[in-house]
Amino acid sequence: MIEQICFNDVFTDSAKEIFETMIFMDLMQADDPNQQIEGDAVLGSITFKGDLEGCLAFCCGKDCAQTITMNMLGIDSVDEISDEDTCDAIGEVCNMIMGCVKRRLHDTYSNIELSIPLVVNGRQLKNTLGEGAQEVMEKVIIEDEYPTELSLLYREKSN
Amino acid sequence: MAKTLMIVDDSATMRKIIMRTVRMSGLEFDTIEEAGNGVEALEKLNASPVDIVLCDINMPEMTGPEMVKKAREMSSCDNTKIVMVSTESAQETIDGVMADGANGFITKPFTPENFQEKLMPFMN
């Protein structure tokens, strides 16, 4: 059994790595643990199974999701991107972060299979995974501006 | 001789990022095709083969490794080099897909230098 603290680090380091290298945005632990995402939000999630099963979710405001999308596509104007573009981009963010998490956990959990990411729009969105799941919830801030929530729900494979 | 390229990834965003990174790598291609999954890629490759395919692993319809196996059974892809581009980086995964006929592997996150290094040998 791995300590929860370890999962926190793996998770945040993975998200930081992806934001730094592929999205060119700064992602930091939030100073305010009670920060909330106001208004319309976008939640991307990706499930995984194997030695470890669960779901990773990335939730941010719509404005943040649009900025991430523009950065990834190299586009300057929000008018040039559609909701479909934003969903695709946030799905890929989840895919890449989970890929990093998987790589970092490989020595302990060598078999983890990822699903295709899923993205929804709405308000006060939340990631859940039935009974017996451990949760790592990280409140982060992107570009010192956008409150964002990273959540990793997981349980070890029951034999 | 300018080469032809196909980028296979289920994310349109990732296809754009790969395209931009390939351009930044300084490698020049005559045409760059796109496909959203393995099935679509094989159809396009069957109709008009390309020199190099950059292929994602985790995709709906048909995954990258499945696509590699099928492509290696197609005579139109005899001279096509297939380089996987994925967040997957477990050695077993890399060995498996290389054994099935892939010619290289680039892990996400990537840099233009990664593309330069892995694709350069196939540019001549």
Ligand SMILES: [Mg+2]
């Ligand atoms: Mg994919």
